[in-house]
Amino acid sequence: MFELATMHTTTIAAAADYMLVDLIKPLLLLPAFVAYFRVTSSHIEKDARYHNFGVNKVNSMMMIGAVLAIIAVLIIPIFWVGWPVSILVLGGWLLGYMKWRNGKVGEDQKFELVGDRLEQRRDAKLAKRAQNAVELKFIDPNGKEKSVPLVEDPLHVVHKELETILGPAIAANAAELNLVPGKQGTAVISILDTVPSRQEVLAPETANAVIDYMKMIAALDMEDRRRIQESSIRMVTPSGSILVDITVSGSSNGQRARFCFDRAKRLAVKFEDLGLMPKQAELLKALENEEERHGVILVVAPPGQGLSTTSYAMLGQHDAFTSVVKSCEKRIDLEVMGVDQKRWHPSTDEADYPTTVRTILRRDPDVVLVDSIEDPGTAELLAKQGKDGPLIIATVRARTVTEAIQEWSRAVGDLEKACANLKMIVASRMLRRLCPVCKQAYQPTPDQLKQMGLPADSEIQLYRPTGKVNVKNKIETCDTCDGVGYTGTIAAFEVFPVDGTTRKLLAANDMKGAANHVRREYRLPTMQEVALSKVRSGETSIDEVLRVLVSKKPAPAQKKPATEKAAN
DSSP, rough: HHHHHHHHHHHHTTHHHHHHOOOOHHHHHHHHHHHHHHIIIIIIIHHHHHHSHHHHHHHHHHHHHHHHHHHHHSSOHHHHHHHHHHHHHHHHHHHHHHHHHHTSSSSSOOSSSSHHHHHHHHHHHHHHHHHHOOOOOOOOOSSOOOOOOOSSSSSHHHHHHHHHHHHHHOOOOOOEEEEEETTEEEEEEEEEEEEEEEEEEOOHHHHHHHHHHHHTTTTTSSOSSSSEEEEEEEEEEEEEEEEEEEEEEETTTEEEEEEEEEHHHHHHHOOOGOOOHHHHHHHHHGGGGGGGOEEEEEEEEETSHHHHHHHHHHHHTTTTTTTEEEEEEEOOOOOOOTTTEEEEEETOOOOOOHHHHHHHHHTOOOOEOOOOOOOOOOOOEEEETTTTOOEEEEEOOOSOOOOOOHHHHHHHOHHHHHHHHEEEEEEEEEEEOOTTTOOOEOOOHHHHHHHHHHHHTTTOOEEEEOOOOEEEEEEEEOTTTTSSSSSEEEEEEEEEEOHHHHHHHTTTOOHHHHHHHHHHHHHHOOOOHHHHHHTTSSSOOOHHHHHSSSOOOOOOOOOOOOOHHHHH
């Protein structure tokens, strides 16, 4: 560095006379020389020390470059020619050092002043700009974060369109979102607390672009627009991370997609938290005893009404570490600790579903969950398991206990055989829970009391949804429920035990007699009675019970006028 300082002083002295001639010209030269010496002292000298090139030798080379640049300015009579020449000399000297040192180091240590690094910086800025322009980011099935398409990329518009679709559903804490193609376009339907809500209708090309974009993120086959495909990705939102289960299939109207948000987390309900009445829970808890672990239990509900939640909770109540607990499922929505869960898929399993179930039953399990009785032969196989067989939990998609028995006997193929080893039926329906912030108390009318089976003069307080709150004498929308009046769900159960007498009455197709016997013998509440008890406790409303439990009968066809008949 001493030699560098000495040569630097000499160079300045040599140019002193030149600086006295014209002040503007030295000022124009100064920035280039300052930059040159700064690069030399802060970068090149450190690089030379690191690679043992000889610091004194390198400093001398750099000084020679500065001297040559000054000579170029001094010997060229026209300053406006000498000035750019001197800058070219300085730059050329730096490039010369770069080329010289790149020839002495390995490929991974080569240095570039321009080229890839500038392109990398530019790409990084564009990527950051694209990231800042969106709210949702995605992590693929392998755990790798997917880059947001650049603003100039046509897929960036698709990403923004996807945000407008998913955004309202996420904000409302919806359980799932469906893109359903139709003749008028693709409907966007979100499911919030079991209630479907339509958002908008997308043009077919927009819907296909959005679905294809999600298929690309989820590593699904982009070309296959007919077969059912499934995958799981993680979605990062401003409020946190959400696991999204994606199911894509095709139809005559176009592609269909289903996005389930944190499905496993929603299904992970303990048996104690299901909401069973004490007597109901007592009957089901008895099934944990080894002598009671035989026969068939039908878990009954319409789609989206707690079928998976109830069946998984009942499966989880059995200790999988002290007993053999297995399942055969067409779709595993929740992994239950300790349970040997087998997923059956037609594209990967050589054996059909009934054969797979038979294989599991031959391994002598204590408890088995079978999530489908639709395949021919499955229900018949389960019904044959006698007192020496395992406890079988079979799911049935039906609205009531009566419908479940009809569906079960149809699947078995014989009513008497269907009832032979039937042990219990557990039916559930989901009711929306009243918002605790904005629900309003009122005195029910005599008609409402009659619907609840109470005397007309009963003094009882019920609650109804409002979706509004009073803030400083001003009525505003409730932030807790977003004006809906409900937030979350509760379950209403009906437990129907099947003993010897009940079994005989069912086999004789006397459902009314069987129901009366169960009511007299076990004193268990019906589903409607359970639901109304939740109305009385203020958990839900009478209107919600009517919406869920009372079937809407189709309106009778209107008779055509006589004149119209004559015209026809």
